[in-house]
Amino acid sequence: MKNTKIVVNTRSKSYPIYFGDGNLNTTGTLIKKNLPNVKKICIISDKNLPLVLLKKLSKSLKKYNPKIYRLSVSEKIKNFKIAYQLIENMLNDNFNRSDCIISFGGGILGDLSAFISSLTKRGVKFINIPTTLLAQVDASIGGKTAINSSQGKNLIGTFYQPEFVLVDISMLNSLPRREIICGYGEILKHSLILDRKFFLWLSLNAKKIINNKDNNLLKIAVIRSCKIKSKIVNRDEREKNLRMILNFGHTFAHGFEGAKNFSKKLSHGEAVLLGMMMASQLSYQKKLLSLKDLTLIKKHYLSLNLPMKINKFFKKKEINKIISFMKKDKKNLNEKINLILIKKIGKTTQPNSFAVNSSEIKKFLTVQYI
Numbered sequence: 001m002k003n004t005k006i007v008v009n010t011r012s013k014s015y016p017i018y019f020g021d022g023n024l025n026t027t028g029t030l031i032k033k034n035l036p037n038v039k040k041i042c043i044i045s046d047k048n049l050p051l052v053l054l055k056k057l058s059k060s061l062k063k064y065n066p067k068i069y070r071l072s073v074s075e076k077i078k079n080f081k082i083a084y085q086l087i088e089n090m091l092n093d094n095f096n097r098s099d100c101i102i103s104f105g106g107g108i109l110g111d112l113s114a115f116i117s118s119l120t121k122r123g124v125k126f127i128n129i130p131t132t133l134l135a136q137v138d139a140s141i142g143g144k145t146a147i148n149s150s151q152g153k154n155l156i157g158t159f160y161q162p163e164f165v166l167v168d169i170s171m172l173n174s175l176p177r178r179e180i181i182c183g184y185g186e187i188l189k190h191s192l193i194l195d196r197k198f199f200l201w202l203s204l205n206a207k208k209i210i211n212n213k214d215n216n217l218l219k220i221a222v223i224r225s226c227k228i229k230s231k232i233v234n235r236d237e238r239e240k241n242l243r244m245i246l247n248f249g250h251t252f253a254h255g256f257e258g259a260k261n262f263s264k265k266l267s268h269g270e271a272v273l274l275g276m277m278m279a280s281q282l283s284y285q286k287k288l289l290s291l292k293d294l295t296l297i298k299k300h301y302l303s304l305n306l307p308m309k310i311n312k313f314f315k316k317k318e319i320n321k322i323i324s325f326m327k328k329d330k331k332n333l334n335e336k337i338n339l340i341l342i343k344k345i346g347k348t349t350q351p352n353s354f355a356v357n358s359s360e361i362k363k364f365l366t367v368q369y370i
Contacts, residue, residue, distance in 0.1 A: 133183025182269020
């Protein structure tokens with residue numbers, strides 16, 4: 001499979017995303033090319049990653065003798081205490097701004113590692129090597145960094161772009177189906193908000209992608225998805241307007257995750273899939289989305305057995321807890337819950353154009369149990 005590169009061009013920085021199948025061992029060469037002044041490297045890695053992958057990356061970086069920190073990853077590690085400990089470690093090792101932190105894991109680790117990179121000496125170099133499908137198509141692009149608060153998810157953070165992103169499709173081969181589905185939710189989202197043709201292509205190829213049967217199809221889906229997100233981020237790096245369309249389904253999703261205490265009972269990707277279905281149904285209820293397009297979306301979900309019914313994950317009495325987290329979403333306006341809905345497959349409502357009272361959301365969610 002031929003290696004591919006796309007370039008993200010934001011107002012603050014341009015950086016490449018390198019795609020390949022087995023290209024992890026090129027990391028050292030890419031650092032030498034893009035960051036010739038790097039002397040020290042720290043790898044922050046997911047403890048659950050196969051050691052063979054970490055050894056492969058370390059071998060590529062042998063000349064830098066990288067420091068390695070392996071973390072047990074869950075949303076709970078995205079906190080000030082762990083961020084502070086890692087920053088102290090960087091300072092003890094006398095990291096300079098020209099030195100580099102590499103995130104080697106999924107989106108949670110990427111959020112935390114980028115957050116640390118943005119704060120250490122007001123910014124050291126950052127490289128993202130996402131190892132999950134979800135991180136490859138979403139979290140690794142756009143420069144959002146974050147840790148969590150007791151008030152909600154990703155409420156504390158910065159914008160900080162990487163020096164480059166390396167996407168190795170072969171690292172997805174060992175992922176369980178549940179993890180692939182989590183990432184597929186973001187791929188599907190990109191098609192629903194901006195690319196109807198991509199949605200139709202996914203309808204033909206999604207089963208092979210989800211079952212991890214064809215790396216070439218998977219690579220096509222990943223690159224196409226990344227191009228859509230890059231196009232949006234290029235035009236609106238700081239989420240002032242257009243970039244908000246990427247939140248389609250996410251306001252619901254953050255409410256769902258919060259109600260489950262950010263536990264593994266409901267992953268972020270599953271919450272996004274469920275949230276997109278809720279947002280699609282609300283779009284139809286508000287006469288924005290046609291019954292024909294809603295039916296196409298539902299058929300897509302059913303054909304892949306994707307999460308689509310709230311009553312499979314939550315009891316009716318948990319609706320108030322869901323809404324309490326939705327009300328804390330950082331994109332809300334004037335005490336109302338700000339939502340991105342869709343007018344048709346491939347086109348959303350304008351950012352900040354649709355906001356509803358929590359009582360209306362409660363009524364809408366309650367109806368899902370009838």
